[in-house]
Amino acid sequence: MTAYDYVIVGGGTAGCVLAARLTEDENVTVAVIEGGPSDVGDEKILNLRNWINLLETEYDYDYPTVEQPRGNSHIRHSRAKVLGGCSSHNTLICFKPLPQDLDDWGHGWTWDAVGPYYDKVQLNIIPVVEKDRNPIAKDFVAAAQKAVDVPEIDNFNATPFEDGVGFFSIAYHPEKNNQRSSASTAYLHPILDSRKNLTLLLDTWASRIEFDGNRAIGVHTDKGYVEAGKEVLLCAGAIDTPRLMMLSGIGDAEHLSKIGIEVKHDLPGVGENLLDHPESVIVWETTKPLPENSVMDSDAGLFIRRDESDPRPDLMFHFYQIPFTTNTERLGYPKVEHGVCMTPNIPRPHSKGKLWLKSSDPTEKPALDFGYFTDPDGYDEQTLVDGFKIARQIAEQEPLKSWLKREIAPGPDVTSDEALSEYGRRAAHTVYHPAGTCAIGSVVDGDLKVIGLEGLRVVDASVFPTMPTVNPMVTVLMIGERAADLIRETW
Numbered sequence: 001m002t003a004y005d006y007v008i009v010g011g012g013t014a015g016c017v018l019a020a021r022l023t024e025d026e027n028v029t030v031a032v033i034e035g036g037p038s039d040v041g042d043e044k045i046l047n048l049r050n051w052i053n054l055l056e057t058e059y060d061y062d063y064p065t066v067e068q069p070r071g072n073s074h075i076r077h078s079r080a081k082v083l084g085g086c087s088s089h090n091t092l093i094c095f096k097p098l099p100q101d102l103d104d105w106g107h108g109w110t111w112d113a114v115g116p117y118y119d120k121v122q123l124n125i126i127p128v129v130e131k132d133r134n135p136i137a138k139d140f141v142a143a144a145q146k147a148v149d150v151p152e153i154d155n156f157n158a159t160p161f162e163d164g165v166g167f168f169s170i171a172y173h174p175e176k177n178n179q180r181s182s183a184s185t186a187y188l189h190p191i192l193d194s195r196k197n198l199t200l201l202l203d204t205w206a207s208r209i210e211f212d213g214n215r216a217i218g219v220h221t222d223k224g225y226v227e228a229g230k231e232v233l234l235c236a237g238a239i240d241t242p243r244l245m246m247l248s249g250i251g252d253a254e255h256l257s258k259i260g261i262e263v264k265h266d267l268p269g270v271g272e273n274l275l276d277h278p279e280s281v282i283v284w285e286t287t288k289p290l291p292e293n294s295v296m297d298s299d300a301g302l303f304i305r306r307d308e309s310d311p312r313p314d315l316m317f318h319f320y321q322i323p324f325t326t327n328t329e330r331l332g333y334p335k336v337e338h339g340v341c342m343t344p345n346i347p348r349p350h351s352k353g354k355l356w357l358k359s360s361d362p363t364e365k366p367a368l369d370f371g372y373f374t375d376p377d378g379y380d381e382q383t384l385v386d387g388f389k390i391a392r393q394i395a396e397q398e399p400l401k402s403w404l405k406r407e408i409a410p411g412p413d414v415t416s417d418e419a420l421s422e423y424g425r426r427a428a429h430t431v432y433h434p435a436g437t438c439a440i441g442s443v444v445d446g447d448l449k450v451i452g453l454e455g456l457r458v459v460d461a462s463v464f465p466t467m468p469t470v471n472p473m474v475t476v477l478m479i480g481e482r483a484a485d486l487i488r489e490t491w
């Protein structure tokens with residue numbers, strides 16, 4: 001058995017940041033327990049455009065959902081099993097959170113306190129460079145400006161925006177064959193050989209946290225026990241962090257007792273508040289094959305603000321220069337050889353769900369109920385309906401219009417709000433942003449310490465009390481950076 005000052009569970013997006021920052025002090029020892037393999041030299045991971053081919057492979061924990069009576073029960077939730085976590089597997093679209101997104105959080109997590117951490121993030125975040133700007137994506141940007149009267153945005157991270165269209169900022173290296181700039185490549189690769197105080201325990205699965213009274217003192221894994229002299233830091237992500245906590249007896253006492261887990265600490269918020277960005281899809285066949293150039297086939301997007309009482313946008317679209325037809329093909333719509341799609345999503349959904357354990361078996365995947373489209377005010381489904389209507393306005397506008405041969409799904413005959421909602425919910429997908437299941441204020445305090453216990457913090461997307469309007473990875477990186485400072489304050 002070996003002891004370290006800090007034991008990090010999960011070498012993912014936040015875990016890599018913490019590991020790198022804490023080991024800047026050579027007197028501090030850190031072990032990272034990571035369920036997946038290294039990404040070093042693995043072209044399948046490092047080649048950003050290959051992201052779509054990683055779904056449902058050995059790099060993906062691939063979580064199903066429970067039946068979604070008002071949504072799509074077939075969604076597979078991809079979660080990466082590799083060093084760098086989802087930042088090694090995702091599309092690396094990078095957004096600084098909007099100020100109000102953080103001001104909503106409380107407990108010391110305000111824009112003023114957290115915003116400055118953006119400047120510390122080490123990923124190579126840049127607006128898509130000219131060589132990667134596909135002509136049809138450019139024409140989408142031009143058409144959207146005209147159709148819905150929004151400004152073109154050159155850099156979404158320059159200042160907070162209310163609405164707009166443009167190419168995304170993406171963490172990548174155009175000079176290195178468009179390689180991914182992930183939490184692993186940016187924070188760990190440069191120090192892997194030199195930091196003797198950093199130990200990576202790869203292909204190792206954490207199954208239970210050990211306690212001495214109320215203090216976390218180590219972690220049991222499939223390869224043995226790892227002792228933590230100072231703290232255990234949970235960075236296993238919004239599904240696996242609450243799962244590990246519950247397997248360790250931390251969670252709703254009634255639920256844990258029912259499945260035969262000895263209750264260590266009654267904390268009903270664990271696994272509650274399961275958030276996501278749901279989306280749907282509208283697909284067109286194009287008149288001809290498209291030019292090839294791109295960073296990762298979804299390089300541009302649009303934000304719309306319908307509610308003028310809030311400065312933030314409330315409807316977002318990704319524009320794909322490939323037909324993303326996983327869900328439409330299942331519904332019987334044709335597969336097309338050349339096509340594009342727009343995926344309207346709900347930046348601040350009103351529906352939310354929860355996750356729980358089906359049994360005390362640590363190998364059994366938890367039950368995920370996102371509660372998609374269950375909000376009683378119908379806000380979420382109306383957002384998709386509005387999205388389809390706006391998408392069609394854009395498709396009718398030159399210069400995009402002449403690329404498009406026909407609408408494939410849902411098809412031009414589907415026009416009523418009811419029919420668009422029905423289609424939109426059945427073809428719904430996830431933007432792959434689960435969060436919120438160990439929220440600040442209910443499971444952790446403002447220092448990210450698990451409420452009522454010692455020596456245990458959560459540092460990952462689980463701690464979001466509410467969903468940021470924008471894609472969340474940069475927010476997770478900023479949480480990692482701030483957590484490192486909160487921990488260093490105790491030295």
Ligand SMILES: Cc1cc2nc3c(=O)[nH]c(=O)nc-3n(C[C@H](O)[C@H](O)[C@H](O)COP(=O)(O)OP(=O)(O)OC[C@H]3O[C@@H](n4cnc5c(N)ncnc54)[C@H](O)[C@@H]3O)c2cc1C
Nearest residue numbers: 010012013014035085086090092093206237461471472473
């Ligand atoms: C396909 C896809 C595309 C996405 N695209 C974007 C995007 O373009 N922009 C954006 O902002 N966001 C995107 N996201 C979301 C974003 O990547 C995540 O919100 C963020 O990376 C989550 O970070 P995390 O640190 O919470 O968890 P993760 O990065 O998932 O890290 C968790 C780590 O813990 C490890 N782990 C889990 N359980 C255990 C255990 N018991 N023992 C040992 N190790 C364990 C995992 O292997 C993993 O490495 C995408 C996600 C996916 C899946």
